[in-house]
Structure formats: structure tokens, C-alpha cells
Amino acid sequence: MIKFAIVGAGLWGESHAAVYNEHPHAAPAAICDLDGAKAQAFAKRNAIPEVYTDYREMLEKCDCDAIAIVTPDFAHTDIAVAAAQAGKHMLIEKPLATTREDVFGIMEAVEKAGVRAMVDLHNRWNPPFNTAKQLVESGVYGKPLHAHFRLTDNLWVATDMLSWVERSSILWFLGSHSLDTMNWIVGSCPVEVFAVQNEGRLKSLGINAVDTYMSTIRYQNGVIAQMENSWITPNGNPCVNDFKFYLVMENGKLDIDCSNPHLLLVSDQERMFSADVLVKNHVFGKAKGFAYESIRSFVDKLHNGEEFHVSLKDAANVSLALLGIIKSAKIGRPVEVERI
Ligand SMILES: NC(=O)c1ccc[n+]([C@@H]2O[C@H](COP(=O)([O-])OP(=O)(O)OC[C@H]3O[C@@H](n4cnc5c(N)ncnc54)[C@H](O)[C@@H]3O)[C@@H](O)[C@H]2O)c1
Known part of the structure; x- marks a missing residue:
């Protein structure tokens, strides 16, 4: 039995507790x-x-074997380093870390202690994206050439759901997901990024954060991509995320729309919304959906000793590329991406 200690009794800590309670x-x-x-x-x-x-x-x-770090985006590092020094394995919520120093600090601590660590970049378990990865890998459609990724949050997330928006960024909160998923599907790493940012909407509501980032990404294998991440999608959007991906290959194209899957539409007297059943749902009391699958997979792999589906290096490279995007948007020029 693997004994888990959870740090962070917030919204997402509940997802971890559900799995550690259910998993055999x-x-x-x-x-x-x-x-x-x-x-x-x-x-x-x-x-x-x-x-x-x-x-x-x-x-x-x-007396625990592993730690789940489910604290705000900027508060993962000290806990991860201390957990490694105490010899604990760990599942760290995305993003791994939000500064270069923190990324390298966690990597070094984990390596030195010889513990195992995964970052919960759970869209690798999201069925349309996982299937897309398999289709690309099959080679049937040829090499990937260019891609678009849009992953945004309805305004409500920044105004009502999260208390620490000003200490994070839509890039850390959602860009970590979109970039990791795209890196994984196109099978490469960003080498150069050029980004622009917009602000004003959140500031008008008293929240000191960037509204939107538009990033152009050049990959090592020649793929070019655009990524849009925003906190300010109007609340009338039927799903909490506007979540779309498309990939052009030599002989084919993939289109994913997770924003409005029409699996379950719920209407009240004011609006209609699309229930996020692919992400999380409960069937006769059991936790289902890809958000639970990634956590379950961490326990499985810790138990059987197999490699995690998300390496710490991949997660570190996501954070380093996002730092490049933030820098590019600030200085208004393309930036070379640092990689581990
Ligand atoms: N995988 C996903 O898609 C997904 C979804 C939502 C959130 N998350 C991630 O999970 C993390 C937590 O998000 P949340 O929505 O649960 O936030 P939250 O604000 O609801 O909860 C965070 C909790 O951490 C506690 N905390 C902060 N610093 C601490 C410390 N040093 N020691 C102990 N407790 C501390 C806070 O008091 C708070 O209760 C973030 O990194 C977020 O990006 C991931």
C-alpha cells in the first residue's frame, strides 16, 4: 500500500484525495x-x-511514501525540494515551477535524492488528444507540419475561482497544459518562440494580470505552431474552457474541439452549459474522467516500477519554454528557448 500525504486542501486537492481513497x-x-x-x-x-x-x-x-503537491502554481518548489530530501516520491500539480531557479532546484533535488516524480499534465490522458498522439505516431498521415492550439478560461476562473491569479499567469495555469500536449503530439520541443500579450480587461476588474498571450512557436523538428491562452473568455461560453486544437500533417489533418462536446448540455432559465464529463464525472460513486486517470496512473506506475507517462524533464522543458514566451511578450522579440 502506498501512503500519500497531500499538501493543499483546495479545489484540486479533492481530485487527489478521491483517487488515493479508491485506488487498491x-x-x-x-x-x-x-x-x-x-x-x-x-x-x-x-x-x-x-x-x-x-x-x-x-x-x-x-509515515508516508509519497507526496501530492497541490498548492498554487508559484508554491510547488520548497515543498518538492523538502519532499525529495525526505526521500518521498511525488506527484506535482502542473506547472512544475514558475521560475528558472525553481525548475532547476526541483530537478536537482529529485535527482540527488533518487526519488520518483511526475507532473500532472493530464491532457495526455484526455481521450481525443491521446488518440491524436496515436494517429500521429502511426505515420499514416505523414509528418506533422503546423498546428494551432487555443486553450482559454472563462472570465469567472480569474474573478471567482482562483484567489492567486496575480501570482500566476494564464500561461502557467493553462499554457502548461496546451504546450505539453502539443509538444507531446508533434513529438518535439520548442526551439524559438515569439509572443505578444494583451492586458486591460482583468485590470479593469482590479486584477493585476495579463489577459491574453498569443505565441508563435518553432519546433526542433520543423513544426510551426500558434498557441492562444486567455483568462477573459466571456462567461456565457458554454464550457469553462475554449479548448481547440488542429494539426496539419503531410497527408492528413486532425481537429479537436473539447470546448463544446455536446455530450451533456444542461440548460436553466438563464444559460446553457456543456458539462465537462470527459474531465471528471462520478459513476455510481466512482471517480471517472481523465483528470483522475493521470493521478491513478501515477499510483500504478509507482506501484509497478514502470516509467511515468510524463517525465520530469518534459515538464521542466514546458516551464522553460513558457518562461521564453513570457520574456518574448515582454521584450517584443523572438526568444531562443532553453532546454534541459
Ligand atoms: N491538473 C489540472 O488540470 C489542475 C486543475 C486545477 C488546479 N490545478 C493545479 O493544482 C494546484 C492547486 O490549485 P487549486 O485550484 O487546488 O488551488 P486552491 O487555491 O483551491 O488550493 C490551494 C491550497 O493550497 C494551500 N497552500 C498554499 N501554500 C501552502 C503551503 N506552503 N503549505 C500548505 N498549503 C498551502 C492554500 O491554503 C490552498 O488551500 C495549482 O498548481 C493548479 O494549477 C491543476
């Missing part, structure tokens, strides 16, 4: 959150025996 080879051992009352309530809801407000104390006292 996992058990939740502890929850840690800076907010003690929140951690207590989380523990009660998810049948977790130990509660902490300091991850260092938790690492000292809790």
Missing part, C-alpha cells in the same frame, strides 16, 4: 494546508487520518 494500492495518510480549519474539513470529508498546517512537520512526523 493507495491510501491517503495526511493532509496539510496553511489553513488549519480547511485542512480539518478536508480530512473529515475524505477520511484522512492526519492533519498538518506545516509541510515540514508533516514530512518529519507522517
Whole structure:
């Protein structure tokens, strides 16, 4: 049995607790959150025996094998480094880290301690994207040539759902997903990026963050791509994300639209929305959907010793490329991407 301690009793910590409770080879051992009352309530809801407000104390006292790091985007590094030093394996929420120093700090700590780590870049488990990857790899349609990726959030995410938007970016929150998925599908790494940014909408609402990034990406294997990430899609959009991908290959084209899959449309007296059943759903009380599959896969691979489907190096390279995008948007020129 792999005993898990979760750091971060927020929205996404719940996804981790659900899997560690259900998985035959996992058990939740502890929850840690800076907010003690929140951690207590989380523990009660998810049948977790130990509660902490300091991850260092938790690492000292809790008899666990692995840590799930589900703190805000900017708050992964110290916990990951301490977990590695304590000899714990870890599943880190995306993005791995948001500065160059943090990326290298985590990589070095994990390598030195010889522990295993994966970043939860879960769109590799998203059925249309996973199938697209298989189609590209089959070679039937020839080499990938160019691609577009749009992944945005409805405004509500920045105004109501997240309390730490100003300390992250739509690039860290969603761009990490779109870039990792695109890198994986085209089978290459960005070597050069040129990006522009727009701001004003969020600032008018008192939130000091960039609204939108448009990034042009050149890959090592010659693929060229454009990526759009924005916090400001109007709330009337039927799905919380506007989520579209298209890829042109030598002899074929793939189109994915995850924004409005029409699998389940729910209407009330004001609006209609598309329920995100592919991401998460419950069937007779069991957690289903690709958001749970990635966490489940981490437990499976930890249990059987096989390689994770997302390497730490891939996740580190996503963060380094996003840093290149941020720099390019700031200086108004193309930027060469650093790679591990
Ligand atoms: N895989 C996905 O698609 C997905 C979806 C949503 C969120 N996430 C990621 O999960 C992470 C958490 O997001 P969330 O929506 O749950 O945020 P949240 O704000 O709902 O929860 C974060 C929790 O972490 C706690 N926290 C912060 N610093 C801490 C520390 N040093 N020690 C202990 N607790 C601490 C906060 O008190 C808060 O309760 C982020 O990195 C986010 O990008 C991933």
C-alpha cells in the first residue's frame, strides 16, 4: 500500500484525495494546508487520518511514501525540494515551477535524492488528444507540419475561482497544459518562440494580470505552431474552457474541439452549459474522467516500477519554454528557448 500525504486542501486537492481513497494500492495518510480549519474539513470529508498546517512537520512526523503537491502554481518548489530530501516520491500539480531557479532546484533535488516524480499534465490522458498522439505516431498521415492550439478560461476562473491569479499567469495555469500536449503530439520541443500579450480587461476588474498571450512557436523538428491562452473568455461560453486544437500533417489533418462536446448540455432559465464529463464525472460513486486517470496512473506506475507517462524533464522543458514566451511578450522579440 502506498501512503500519500497531500499538501493543499483546495479545489484540486479533492481530485487527489478521491483517487488515493479508491485506488487498491493507495491510501491517503495526511493532509496539510496553511489553513488549519480547511485542512480539518478536508480530512473529515475524505477520511484522512492526519492533519498538518506545516509541510515540514508533516514530512518529519507522517509515515508516508509519497507526496501530492497541490498548492498554487508559484508554491510547488520548497515543498518538492523538502519532499525529495525526505526521500518521498511525488506527484506535482502542473506547472512544475514558475521560475528558472525553481525548475532547476526541483530537478536537482529529485535527482540527488533518487526519488520518483511526475507532473500532472493530464491532457495526455484526455481521450481525443491521446488518440491524436496515436494517429500521429502511426505515420499514416505523414509528418506533422503546423498546428494551432487555443486553450482559454472563462472570465469567472480569474474573478471567482482562483484567489492567486496575480501570482500566476494564464500561461502557467493553462499554457502548461496546451504546450505539453502539443509538444507531446508533434513529438518535439520548442526551439524559438515569439509572443505578444494583451492586458486591460482583468485590470479593469482590479486584477493585476495579463489577459491574453498569443505565441508563435518553432519546433526542433520543423513544426510551426500558434498557441492562444486567455483568462477573459466571456462567461456565457458554454464550457469553462475554449479548448481547440488542429494539426496539419503531410497527408492528413486532425481537429479537436473539447470546448463544446455536446455530450451533456444542461440548460436553466438563464444559460446553457456543456458539462465537462470527459474531465471528471462520478459513476455510481466512482471517480471517472481523465483528470483522475493521470493521478491513478501515477499510483500504478509507482506501484509497478514502470516509467511515468510524463517525465520530469518534459515538464521542466514546458516551464522553460513558457518562461521564453513570457520574456518574448515582454521584450517584443523572438526568444531562443532553453532546454534541459
Ligand atoms: N491538473 C489540472 O488540470 C489542475 C486543475 C486545477 C488546479 N490545478 C493545479 O493544482 C494546484 C492547486 O490549485 P487549486 O485550484 O487546488 O488551488 P486552491 O487555491 O483551491 O488550493 C490551494 C491550497 O493550497 C494551500 N497552500 C498554499 N501554500 C501552502 C503551503 N506552503 N503549505 C500548505 N498549503 C498551502 C492554500 O491554503 C490552498 O488551500 C495549482 O498548481 C493548479 O494549477 C491543476
